[in-house]
Amino acid sequence: MAPTVSTVSPSQGPTTGGTTVTITGAGLTGATAVRFGGTPAASYTVNSSTQITAVTPAHSAGSAPVTVVNPTGTSNSVPFTYVTAALPTVTAVTPSTGPMSGGTTVSVTGTGLTGATAVSFAGTPASFTVNSATLITAVAPVGSAGAAEVVVTTPGGQSAVSPGSYFFYAASPVLQSAVPSLSPTAGGPTVTLTGSNLLNASAVLFGSTNATTYTVDSSTQISAKAPAGTGTTQITVVTPGGTSNPLPFAYVAAPTLTGLAPTGGPTSAGTVVTLTGTGFSTATAVQFGMTAVGFTVVSDTQITATVPGGPAGPVTVTVTSGGGTSTGLTYTRVAAPAI
Incomplete structure (x- = not known):
């Protein structure tokens, strides 16, 4: 009894061939040939008496009858339609940058993306979802610093590299x-x-x-x-x-200045004053008026500083640290008595 063919799935593919189709029917065991419009399949595998997997050969556009041959005869035919498939294009990748560790979800836009079978970044396969003929959502794989061309493969072929088809892997800061x-x-x-x-x-x-x-x-x-x-x-x-x-x-916090000892001295330089307060450990400056002086941080609550020379009268002492500048206390210079 001759084999019978009931369905071919998918029922269409590009004229370039290469589409894997599943042929279902009966009596398919021992098949010696699978033909698409008289042209032998590029390859085929008999899975069971009811199923064959075949790869379409190249063929001109239009309908081609699919038949199976075995020692008992040739089956009835079921049509497979060859279509002229345009090459896919990639016009933009958004966002166009991401880490070398991968994981960035990008929108790949272009044309002819329906039926995409692969998306790659510099040759590395990416997971992807075909949203429409003009949009694919892909997850960037791990990559090396620099530009990576994004290529989409469909039954029509592979997209060409264009200025908008690059994804840039950025090195970690x-x-x-x-x-x-x-x-x-x-x-x-x-x-x-x-x-x-x-x-x-x-x-x-x-x-x-x-x-x-x-x-x-x-x-x-x-x-x-x-x-x-x-x-x-x-x-x-x-x-x-x-x-x-x-x-x-x-x-x-800003330092606090609570005491000076002594609180006054001569107009000449050299008097050592002990400053007490809080927040002195990060002190960066001690000033008598507008004059910065040398100082030693004894502890977070004590600094010693050398008073600069200056005119008789009061002068404001402040401490500055990473937290700001303290409020001031008064040190008074006293002129030496006249003789």
Whole structure:
């Protein structure tokens, strides 16, 4: 009894051939040939007496009768339609940058994307979903820093590389230093961050707080205004390449100055004064009026400083630290008695 063919799925494919089709029917065991319009299939496998898997040969556009031959005869025919499939095109990849670790979901737009069988980034296969003839959603695989051509394969062939078909893998940002590494709790100082791969930064974070004002000076430097905060935290930078390593940063309260000993002295330089208060451990300056003087931080509550020479009368003493400047106390210079 001759074999019979009931269905061919899919029922159409490109004129270039290469479509894998499933032929169902009866009496298919022992098939010696599968033909598409008289042309032998490129290859075929007899799965069972009711199913054959075949790869279509090249054929001119139009309907081609599919038949199966075995020692008992030739089956009835079921049509398979050959269509002229246009090559797919990729016109844009959005977003066009992402980390080397992969995982970025991108929209691949173009034409002729229906039936896509593969999407690759620089030759590496990507997972993807065909949304329409003009849109594919793909997940970027792991890649190397630099440009990666995005290629879509359909039954019509592979898309050609175009200016809009590139995805750029960005290296991870690296931070090396933050100067200064302290700020008043109210924020405000400009912090210079140095490192590498800092271009296109989308955020500079002090803990979880984004610095609302920052400038990417170069691939190795960012200037950021510290936002308000408290306690110790970490600075990180976010770029298309990911999130950088953290650098320590601390918010400190302004120092308080509560005592001077002695509170006065001669107009000549050289008197050593002991300053008492709080928040002195990060002191950066001690001033008598407008004059900065040498000082020694004895502890968080004590500093010793040498009074500069100056005219007789009161002068305001202040301490400045990473947290700001203290309120002032008065030191009085007394002129030597006239003889």
